[in-house]
Amino acid sequence: MARRDRIAEPWGRRTPYGPGEQWPPRVDMFLDDGVSPDDVDTWVQSAAVLHSNGDGLDIAVKDGRIVGVRGRAVDRVNHGRLDPKDLFGWQANASADRLTTPLIRRDGKLVDTDWDTAMNAIVARSKHLLTDQGPSAIGFYTSGQLFIEEYYTQGVIAHGAIGTNHVDGNTRLCTATAAEALKESFGCDGQPGSYTDVDHADVIALFGHNVAETQTVLWMRMLDRLAGPNPPALLCVDPRPTPVARHATVHLAPLPGTNVALMNGLLHEILTHDWVDHEYIDAHTVGFDELSKRVAEFPPDRVAEICRIEASDVRRAAEILGTAERLLSTVLQGFYQSHQATAASVQVNNIHLVRGMLGKPGCGVLQMNGQPTAENTRECGADGDLAGFRNWANDSHIEELAQLWNVEPMQIPHYAPPTHAMQMFRYAEEGSLRMLWVSATNPAVSLPDLARIRDILAQDRLFLVVQDIFLTETAQLADVVLPAAAWAEKTGTFTNVDRTVHLSEKAIDPPGQARPDLEIFLDYARRMDFRDKDGRPLPPWSTAEEAFEAWKQCSAGRPCDYTGLSYDKLRGGSGIQWPCTAEHPDGTERLYAGGAFFADPDYCEAYGKDLITGAPLDPTEYRAMNPGGRAIIKAAEYVPPHEQPTSDFPYALITGRTLYHFHTRTKTGRVPQLDAAAPQVWVEIAESDAGRAGIEEGDAVEIRTPRGCVVAAARITGIRPGVVFLPFHYGYWDTDSEGRHRAANELTLTDWDPVSKQPIFKTAAASLRRVGAGRGAAPAPTTTASAPVTEEVPPTVGGESAIVDEHVAEEAQP
Ligand SMILES: Nc1nc2c(c(=O)[nH]1)N[C@H]1C(S)=C(S)[C@@H](COP(=O)(O)OP(=O)(O)OC[C@H]3O[C@@H](n4cnc5c(=O)[nH]c(N)nc54)[C@H](O)[C@@H]3O)O[C@H]1N2
Ligand SMILES: Nc1nc2c(c(=O)[nH]1)N[C@H]1C(S)=C(S)[C@@H](COP(=O)(O)OP(=O)(O)OC[C@H]3O[C@@H](n4cnc5c(=O)[nH]c(N)nc54)[C@H](O)[C@@H]3O)O[C@H]1N2
Numbered sequence: 001m002a003r004r005d006r007i008a009e010p011w012g013r014r015t016p017y018g019p020g021e022q023w024p025p026r027v028d029m030f031l032d033d034g035v036s037p038d039d040v041d042t043w044v045q046s047a048a049v050l051h052s053n054g055d056g057l058d059i060a061v062k063d064g065r066i067v068g069v070r071g072r073a074v075d076r077v078n079h080g081r082l083d084p085k086d087l088f089g090w091q092a093n094a095s096a097d098r099l100t101t102p103l104i105r106r107d108g109k110l111v112d113t114d115w116d117t118a119m120n121a122i123v124a125r126s127k128h129l130l131t132d133q134g135p136s137a138i139g140f141y142t143s144g145q146l147f148i149e150e151y152y153t154q155g156v157i158a159h160g161a162i163g164t165n166h167v168d169g170n171t172r173l174c175t176a177t178a179a180e181a182l183k184e185s186f187g188c189d190g191q192p193g194s195y196t197d198v199d200h201a202d203v204i205a206l207f208g209h210n211v212a213e214t215q216t217v218l219w220m221r222m223l224d225r226l227a228g229p230n231p232p233a234l235l236c237v238d239p240r241p242t243p244v245a246r247h248a249t250v251h252l253a254p255l256p257g258t259n260v261a262l263m264n265g266l267l268h269e270i271l272t273h274d275w276v277d278h279e280y281i282d283a284h285t286v287g288f289d290e291l292s293k294r295v296a297e298f299p300p301d302r303v304a305e306i307c308r309i310e311a312s313d314v315r316r317a318a319e320i321l322g323t324a325e326r327l328l329s330t331v332l333q334g335f336y337q338s339h340q341a342t343a344a345s346v347q348v349n350n351i352h353l354v355r356g357m358l359g360k361p362g363c364g365v366l367q368m369n370g371q372p373t374a375e376n377t378r379e380c381g382a383d384g385d386l387a388g389f390r391n392w393a394n395d396s397h398i399e400e401l402a403q404l405w406n407v408e409p410m411q412i413p414h415y416a417p418p419t420h421a422m423q424m425f426r427y428a429e430e431g432s433l434r435m436l437w438v439s440a441t442n443p444a445v446s447l448p449d450l451a452r453i454r455d456i457l458a459q460d461r462l463f464l465v466v467q468d469i470f471l472t473e474t475a476q477l478a479d480v481v482l483p484a485a486a487w488a489e490k491t492g493t494f495t496n497v498d499r500t501v502h503l504s505e506k507a508i509d510p511p512g513q514a515r516p517d518l519e520i521f522l523d524y525a526r527r528m529d530f531r532d533k534d535g536r537p538l539p540p541w542s543t544a545e546e547a548f549e550a551w552k553q554c555s556a557g558r559p560c561d562y563t564g565l566s567y568d569k570l571r572g573g574s575g576i577q578w579p580c581t582a583e584h585p586d587g588t589e590r591l592y593a594g595g596a597f598f599a600d601p602d603y604c605e606a607y608g609k610d611l612i613t614g615a616p617l618d619p620t621e622y623r624a625m626n627p628g629g630r631a632i633i634k635a636a637e638y639v640p641p642h643e644q645p646t647s648d649f650p651y652a653l654i655t656g657r658t659l660y661h662f663h664t665r666t667k668t669g670r671v672p673q674l675d676a677a678a679p680q681v682w683v684e685i686a687e688s689d690a691g692r693a694g695i696e697e698g699d700a701v702e703i704r705t706p707r708g709c710v711v712a713a714a715r716i717t718g719i720r721p722g723v724v725f726l727p728f729h730y731g732y733w734d735t736d737s738e739g740r741h742r743a744a745n746e747l748t749l750t751d752w753d754p755v756s757k758q759p760i761f762k763t764a765a766a767s768l769r770r771v772g773a774g775r776g777a778a779p780a781p782t783t784t785a786s787a788p789v790t791e792e793v794p795p796t797v798g799g800e801s802a803i804v805d806e807h808v809a810e811e812a813q814p
């Protein structure tokens with residue numbers, strides 16, 4: 001057993017392994033000061049909730065409170081390992097400032113109230129709006145952080161009972177592009193790959209994905225391959241010197257917003273060298289000729305000029321991809337949060353299609369998720385889709401849902417594509433959306449262009465319900481605040497990036513009067529007296545397990561088939577990958593083996609869109625283009641970002657994450673070990689840019705865009721010159737003593753990818769100005785992409801309070 005400071009060494013100790021071997025287990029455990037494993041009363045099974053990796057863990061409970069966590073060695077996802085946020089993050093559950101009672105606005109102020117008063121206020125407003133204006137007055141903005149049972153319930157209430165089309169999640173900001181890119185290429189959402197592809201791949205390519213900081217356990221798996229015999233080659237596409245970039249065989253650092261040009265250049269080389277599986281293309285795809293024509297316009301020299309990188313690096317990267325025998329690719333926000341998000345992400349799928357690298361060990365695409373349960377928001381249709389990956393434009397799919405819910409098909413809105421979140425906020429701004437129910441998301445920090453968002457949420461005419469575990473920036477603007485039970489205080493299931501389903505059991509009671517989100521939604525349904533065609537309550541279930549059973553029925557026969565799973569089956573062992581059915585009782589490792597896709601016109605989730613304009617194809621067009629339900633190779637022209645650096649705003653501003661914090665820090669900001677590792681905002685600036693602007697490490701710098709300005713401490717890093725990076729974790733309350741903003745989204749713009757409607761957080765033009773000397777080095781971690789160029793900055797450490805046990809079996813020790 002080793003003991004290690006996991007703030008100083010976030011990825012812990014290496015357990016090297018070779019291609020095709022089993023990843024050796026390593027069990028990580030962190031217990032509260034003075035608690036030993038023998039003191040623990042019970043270990044309660046769950047999985048990680050501060051990212052999308054789905055690491056299996058057990059929650060240690062003593063005297064009715066959480067005292068720590070331990071990784072589950074049997075789990076296929078993590079083989080016992082845990083992320084620093086999960087090792088320490090559970091402490092947030094016990095924060096003294098949890099919401100413990102409902103609040104209601106009286107004379108402009110939020111005051112304590114009881115559940116009856118709070119719920120009756122919501123019901124009264126809902127009924128009034130339904131009579132007055134109809135279902136389109138009501139919108140639901142949910143999350144990627146609740147459970148399947150909660151999303152499905154919410155989806156049935158919104159789509160089936162109320163009949164509003166305004167239902168979306170913060171998954172719109174997160175993985176809308178993952179879903180869309182999968183639909184465009186394969187006709188349906190659903191992750192082709194598996195984490196076990198890391199064990200087999202000879203090339204791993206990461207596109208706009210800082211996996212080292214955002215899915216640290218998946219990175220541990222990659223690091224262990226890199227440390228073992230016959231390591232894979234690594235390709236990193238990211239403008240910053242992330243830990244991934246530091247380990248890369250080739251690191252491409254394109255100018256932000258030029259991903260499509262780069263991808264077309266890589267495909268140009270792959271096609272020119274005929275690193276192509278023609279048999280696979282002929283048998284299983286449509287659209288190859290169009291791709292050949294399109295990418296012919298992107299020779300490496302042209303691409304190098306657009307992306308401002310070396311043409312020789314483009315060629316080298318293409319050769320690595322083109323000669324791979326088992327290629328695993330991952331894609332995330334560096335691609336998704338930009339103006340051509342879907343177009344760029346689809347080109348990654350295209351590499352796999354032209355190379356015939358899908359559905360085989362080591363050959364996978366992970367169009368990554370970000371949040372722990374984003375997959376489920378999508379599956380259950382709480383994200384502006386329909387439950388079970390059903391096609392809103394296919395009447396027989398609507399009919400199926402109507403039967404499942406026992407409602408009239410016409411009651412389920414399908415006259416137009418479901419409303420996306422950015423449009424819902426527009427409707428609220430314009431006044432047609434009059435009630436917005438926000439659950440488990442903090443839009444007053446996470447949406448772009450915050451001054452505008454605050455104005456929208458603060459309007460008198462908008463009735464705002466916020467369901468959270470803390471009094472967030474968003475909750476402060478609400479008319480009614482509902483206190484929710486958090487992870488570990490309620491039971492439910494959720495699914496990670498590689499389709500692994502985990503059960504998370506209730507370990508402790510929620511504080512005060514806080515209630516599980518499921519109970520709150522069902523309470524609303526009962527008070528609204530929603531009924532199906534036969535007068536039975538809608539939804540008919542009342543417990544989490546009943547909701548799960550209902551969801552199983554809804555998923556039957558669809559790609560995300562859960563019918564072979566049950567709470568009991570998910571207890572005791574590893575998480576299980578869907579589809580899991582009577583024929584595949586142990587789940588399914590990879591989708592699309594043998595080139596069989598979910599793209600049949602009668603079965604597919606979507607008919608696809610134009611990659612430049614986002615205009616949807618109609619069913620007849622799709623049928624004509626893809627009668628046999630093959631994979632679709634879609635080409636795309638490159639379009640420059642809408643907002644590019646100018647003489648007034650000479651820098652490209654990108655935003656994103658750091659390893660130690662989760663989003664708007666409602667949890668991680670309340671955890672001493674994590675807070676201390678990155679307590680305040682910073683801005684990453686290249687050495688040459690800093691020199692020119694007279695900025696030194698730690699100086700206070702004003703970053704300005706046409707939307708607003710933020711003051712942050714300068715961290716001089718190896719980021720590519722001309723680009724600056726701000727973490728988006730710091731909210732309104734992190735405003736400094738002089739009232740200067742800290743939230744990155746004060747600066748971002750109201751704009752989105754026309755195909756996935758995902759907002760653009762990764763391209764904006766900004767200016768920099770030194771406003772004062774700092775007090776020493778910037779409060780940025782030294783262990784991550786924000787590593788300083790100078791050696792003078794003291795290293796990030798956690799000290800005694802961050803020591804974690806790592807247990808590696810004897811035979812696995814190198
Ligand atoms: N520690 C931590 N982990 C998390 C989260 C967290 O908040 N904290 N959140 C979770 C969630 S919800 C998500 S969605 C994921 C996100 O996970 P990631 O996508 O890995 O994280 P980001 O930092 O948003 O962006 C990734 C990288 O995109 C790069 N980038 C910016 N612009 C461009 C561009 O134009 N082209 C390319 N190629 N790259 C670019 C940035 O430099 C950055 O390193 O993380 C999940 N895991
Ligand atoms: N500039 C910039 N902005 C971004 C991004 C970026 O890279 N750059 N990334 C975007 C992405 S990918 C994402 S996912 C979003 C994330 O943005 P948000 O969803 O706004 O971020 P969180 O802080 O995770 O908010 C989750 C909320 O749910 C609450 N909560 C936690 N557990 C529960 C529960 O069980 N029940 C209830 N009811 N509430 C709970 C938490 O207290 C918190 O307030 O941010 C987006 N915004």
Ligand SMILES: [Mo]
Pocket residue numbers: 173174175370371
């Ligand atoms: Mo996300």
